[in-house]
Amino acid sequence: MSDGNTTRRGVLRGALAGSAALAAGRAAAESDPLITELQDWTSFGGDPITARPYGLPIRFEADVIRRNVPWLTADPVSSINFTPIHALEGTITPQGCAFERHHSGAIELAKENYRLMINGLVDQPLVFSYADLERFPRENHVYFCECAANTGMEWAGAQLNGAQFTHGMLHNMEYTGIPMRTLLQEAGLGAAGDLADKWIYVEGADASSNGRSIPMEKALDDVLVAFKANGEALRKEHGYPVRLVVPGWEGNMWVKWLRRIEVTDGPVESREETSKYTDVLEDGTARKWTWVMDAKSVITSPSPQQPITHGHGPVVITGLAWSGHGKITRVDVSKDGGMTWETARLDRGSDPKALARFYLDTEWNGEPWLLQSRAMDETGYVQPTKAALREVRGENSVYHNNCIQTWAIAADGSAENVELS
Amino acid sequence: MSDGNTTRRGVLRGALAGSAALAAGRAAAESDPLITELQDWTSFGGDPITARPYGLPIRFEADVIRRNVPWLTADPVSSINFTPIHALEGTITPQGCAFERHHSGAIELAKENYRLMINGLVDQPLVFSYADLERFPRENHVYFCECAANTGMEWAGAQLNGAQFTHGMLHNMEYTGIPMRTLLQEAGLGAAGDLADKWIYVEGADASSNGRSIPMEKALDDVLVAFKANGEALRKEHGYPVRLVVPGWEGNMWVKWLRRIEVTDGPVESREETSKYTDVLEDGTARKWTWVMDAKSVITSPSPQQPITHGHGPVVITGLAWSGHGKITRVDVSKDGGMTWETARLDRGSDPKALARFYLDTEWNGEPWLLQSRAMDETGYVQPTKAALREVRGENSVYHNNCIQTWAIAADGSAENVELS
Structure with missing residues (x-):
C-alpha cells in the first residue's frame, strides 16, 4: 500500500488542511456542516422517475454546451459550432453536445420520406427506403469525426482562447451502419470494370447537397452508411436518418441526409472538393485530395x-x-x-x-x-x-x-x- | 464480389419490386416522386446551428424513451423505469434514456455541496470535496449496469410484453472515475490489518442512503468512484456528481450520490442486503451475497x-x-x-x-x-x-x-x- 500515492496523499493533506481533510479522530462537526448537519436532500425524497422520459444534463452543467464564435458564424444556416471538449472526459461524445457543421442548415427528413439511390457504373441501379436498409447486415465501430477546418483559425497565430474553439470541431461516437461495400455489391460492380480507377460520388438531401468524390478503394474498405450513433438514432443535426461515416477522413466527406451514391470513372471535382476543402499553398497552387486527418x-x-x-x-x-x-x-x-x-x-x-x-x-x-x-x-x-x-x-x-x-x-x-x- | 450478398440481393429485389427497387435504366419518375420531384428540404435551408445548444432526439423518435409499468411503479419516488433497448443499437446507452432506479427519488446535489468521507479502519479518515477528487489519477472503462431485479417479473411466467420491460433495467456507459483502491490507499489501510476479511460499506446522500457492503477484494480490484459517463457529467438521475461503479455486480451496489466509504471488519448486513437483494429459495432460506450478474x-x-x-x-x-x-x-x-x-x-x-x-x-x-x-x-x-x-x-x-x-x-x-x- 505504500506506492506513489503516498506522496500524493502527503501533498493533498497539506492542501486540504483546514478545509476538507480531517486529522484522524477529529470530529467532522468542528469543520463542515455539510457533513454534520442534516441536509434537505438526505431528509426528503427527490424527483420521481416520471420527471424525465428523456433526460437532459442537470442545471449545474448548463455551460457544457456547443458554442459558436460570432465572427466565424455570421450566416446562421451555413455555419458551425464547437464541442465543449474542455469539459468532457473519456472518449465518447454525447450527440447532444457534438459539434455541428451545416452548409444549408439541419433539415428535417422523416424515415418514410427517405430514399437512397445507387446509380452510375453499377449492374443494377437501386433505390432503398429506410426499411430496406434495416434488412442488411450491419456493424458497429467507434470513430472520430473532425472537420478539416478544425484549428484552422490558428494557422495565422493564436486566436481563439479555449480548446472548445481551437479543437472542438471534433466528436467521437459508436456508429451503427451498413458497410458501403455491402450496398455496392448489392447493386453489382461488374459494370464498373477495373475498380482501381473508379470512384463513388456521394451527396446529401439538403439544399447544399455537399457532393464529394471518394476513391473506390476507400469505399470498399471501411466506409459505413450509418443510421445510429451511440446506440440511438442520429440526431437531426447529425444527418437523421442516414449519414455517411468515412473513418479517419475529413468531416466534410461524412455526408449527412445521404441520398445518392454514384459509381463514377473519376472524381466529380465538385465545389466542395475544389474551391473548398483543398489547401492553398504559399505559391498559390493547391494540395488536392487531402482527405486523411493526420495525427x-x-x-x-x-x-x-x-x-x-x-x-x-x-x-x-x-x-x-x-x-x-x-x-x-x-x-x-x-x-x-x-x-x-x-x-x-x-x-x-x-x-x-x-x-x-x-x-x-x-x-x-x-x-x-x-x-x-x-x-x-x-x-x-x-x-x-x-x-x-x-x-x-x-x-x-x-x-x-x-x-x-x-x-x-x-x-x-x-x-x-x-x-x- | 459474388458472395453471400448475392442471394440477399435477389431476395431483396423481389421484395422491393414495384416499391423502391428499380430495374436498371428504368426512370425513377415512374415510381417515386420522393426522388423525381423537388422536396422542400432540398430547396430551402434547414435549422441554424443556434437552434440546439444542447441537442435532443428528433421529434420522430419521441417514442424512444424510458418507460415505466404502472402496476410496478405505484410509488413515484421509490421507483423504476426501463431503457428502450428494443429501439437501440450498438452497445453504448445514452444517459438520457438509461433506466432509473431510485429508493428515495433523484436528488439535486451541487458539486460545491458534495463531500465524500472515508472512515472506519483506515490510518487517516479523510473527507474529499469534488475539487479534491479531480486531482486524483483517473481511468475510463465501459461497463454494463443491470438491476438485480431485471427480468424479475418473468420468474412466475411470461408477463411483460417487450424487451424494454423484461430486460430494460440495463445500461452500458463509458465511465470516468478514480479507482476505489486509490482513495483507500490515500486514507491508508495499515489500520485494517489483514485485508482478506475486511469490507467496505458504502452509502449515498439521498434519504434512502442505500447502504451496501462490498468485500475488500472487490473494492481493491475494479470498483470506481465515478463522476462522468459517456464523456459528460453524470446526469442527476444517475447520481450527480459522484456514483459508485461496481463492474459486473448488481446495480443496487452502484451507490449514487456517494457520500461515505467505511472500512469495516465485516458486512453491515444492511436492509438493502438482507430483506432486499437476497434471493429467497423454495425452502424459505435465502441465497446471500448474490452480487455477480451471471451471463x-x-x-x-x-x-x-x-x-x-x-x-x-x-x-x-x-x-x-x-x-x-x-x-x-x-x-x-x-x-x-x-x-x-x-x-x-x-x-x-x-x-x-x-x-x-x-x-x-x-x-x-x-x-x-x-x-x-x-x-x-x-x-x-x-x-x-x-x-x-x-x-x-x-x-x-x-x-x-x-x-x-x-x-x-x-x-x-x-x-x-x-x-x-
Whole structure:
C-alpha cells in the first residue's frame, strides 16, 4: 500500500488542511456542516422517475454546451459550432453536445420520406427506403469525426482562447451502419470494370447537397452508411436518418441526409472538393485530395476554459489524441514549450481512427508552464510543430492544421492560447 | 464480389419490386416522386446551428424513451423505469434514456455541496470535496449496469410484453472515475490489518442512503468512484456528481450520490442486503451475497415492441449479451424454442463486463418462430433455461433471473413474450 500515492496523499493533506481533510479522530462537526448537519436532500425524497422520459444534463452543467464564435458564424444556416471538449472526459461524445457543421442548415427528413439511390457504373441501379436498409447486415465501430477546418483559425497565430474553439470541431461516437461495400455489391460492380480507377460520388438531401468524390478503394474498405450513433438514432443535426461515416477522413466527406451514391470513372471535382476543402499553398497552387486527418492531440484540461483553480500540488493534465491513419501509440506532454517531454499515460486501448484519452498525473506549484502535447500514431508519424507545418504549407489555408498547441499556465492557474516564436 | 450478398440481393429485389427497387435504366419518375420531384428540404435551408445548444432526439423518435409499468411503479419516488433497448443499437446507452432506479427519488446535489468521507479502519479518515477528487489519477472503462431485479417479473411466467420491460433495467456507459483502491490507499489501510476479511460499506446522500457492503477484494480490484459517463457529467438521475461503479455486480451496489466509504471488519448486513437483494429459495432460506450478474442475453429485434413489418425475406435478428464474470465469448440463436441453435455474429471485441451486440443475418418467410438467444462467457458458463433456473432457485425471488427469453413470432411478423412449457 505504500506506492506513489503516498506522496500524493502527503501533498493533498497539506492542501486540504483546514478545509476538507480531517486529522484522524477529529470530529467532522468542528469543520463542515455539510457533513454534520442534516441536509434537505438526505431528509426528503427527490424527483420521481416520471420527471424525465428523456433526460437532459442537470442545471449545474448548463455551460457544457456547443458554442459558436460570432465572427466565424455570421450566416446562421451555413455555419458551425464547437464541442465543449474542455469539459468532457473519456472518449465518447454525447450527440447532444457534438459539434455541428451545416452548409444549408439541419433539415428535417422523416424515415418514410427517405430514399437512397445507387446509380452510375453499377449492374443494377437501386433505390432503398429506410426499411430496406434495416434488412442488411450491419456493424458497429467507434470513430472520430473532425472537420478539416478544425484549428484552422490558428494557422495565422493564436486566436481563439479555449480548446472548445481551437479543437472542438471534433466528436467521437459508436456508429451503427451498413458497410458501403455491402450496398455496392448489392447493386453489382461488374459494370464498373477495373475498380482501381473508379470512384463513388456521394451527396446529401439538403439544399447544399455537399457532393464529394471518394476513391473506390476507400469505399470498399471501411466506409459505413450509418443510421445510429451511440446506440440511438442520429440526431437531426447529425444527418437523421442516414449519414455517411468515412473513418479517419475529413468531416466534410461524412455526408449527412445521404441520398445518392454514384459509381463514377473519376472524381466529380465538385465545389466542395475544389474551391473548398483543398489547401492553398504559399505559391498559390493547391494540395488536392487531402482527405486523411493526420495525427493530432490537444490538452483539454488545464486549458483557457478549464484553469487550475484548486491551488498547488497534485494536478491531472488530460487531453485527446487521434489519427486518421489508425491507432495512437504514444502521447508526450511538455511543460516548457517543447524543450523537454514526458510520456503520458494512454487510457484503455484506443480503437483505430477513434479518440484516445491521455493523462499526465503530476504536480504544479505555481511555476509558469508552456503546456503542449504531441501525438504519435502506428505509422510512426509524429505530430508537428506549427513552425514545421508552416514551412511546408504556408498560411493560406484554413484546413488540416494538426500542429502542436500551446497553453500558457500563469501563476494564478489561468491558461491562455499562445504561440511560441 | 459474388458472395453471400448475392442471394440477399435477389431476395431483396423481389421484395422491393414495384416499391423502391428499380430495374436498371428504368426512370425513377415512374415510381417515386420522393426522388423525381423537388422536396422542400432540398430547396430551402434547414435549422441554424443556434437552434440546439444542447441537442435532443428528433421529434420522430419521441417514442424512444424510458418507460415505466404502472402496476410496478405505484410509488413515484421509490421507483423504476426501463431503457428502450428494443429501439437501440450498438452497445453504448445514452444517459438520457438509461433506466432509473431510485429508493428515495433523484436528488439535486451541487458539486460545491458534495463531500465524500472515508472512515472506519483506515490510518487517516479523510473527507474529499469534488475539487479534491479531480486531482486524483483517473481511468475510463465501459461497463454494463443491470438491476438485480431485471427480468424479475418473468420468474412466475411470461408477463411483460417487450424487451424494454423484461430486460430494460440495463445500461452500458463509458465511465470516468478514480479507482476505489486509490482513495483507500490515500486514507491508508495499515489500520485494517489483514485485508482478506475486511469490507467496505458504502452509502449515498439521498434519504434512502442505500447502504451496501462490498468485500475488500472487490473494492481493491475494479470498483470506481465515478463522476462522468459517456464523456459528460453524470446526469442527476444517475447520481450527480459522484456514483459508485461496481463492474459486473448488481446495480443496487452502484451507490449514487456517494457520500461515505467505511472500512469495516465485516458486512453491515444492511436492509438493502438482507430483506432486499437476497434471493429467497423454495425452502424459505435465502441465497446471500448474490452480487455477480451471471451471463445473460436477450433479442432486442424482432421483439414485441419491434415486430417484423417489412414482409418476407432478409431480416436482421439482433440483441445484447453480457456477463458480470468477464467477456462474452459466444451467443447462439434458436428459431425453434431451443431445439436447434445457430451461432450469432458477435460485433466488435466486447469489453469485459460490458454489453456485447450480436447479430444473426437470416431470412424469414412467414413461418412461426420461437426466438431465443443463449450467451456464453469466458468462464465457460452457459445461460440457462428458465426451467433449469427454477429447479435450483424456485419462484420466490424477483432477483437474478438470467434465463433464456423466448419471443414467439407470428405469421404477421408480430412478436409476443411466451413461456415454453
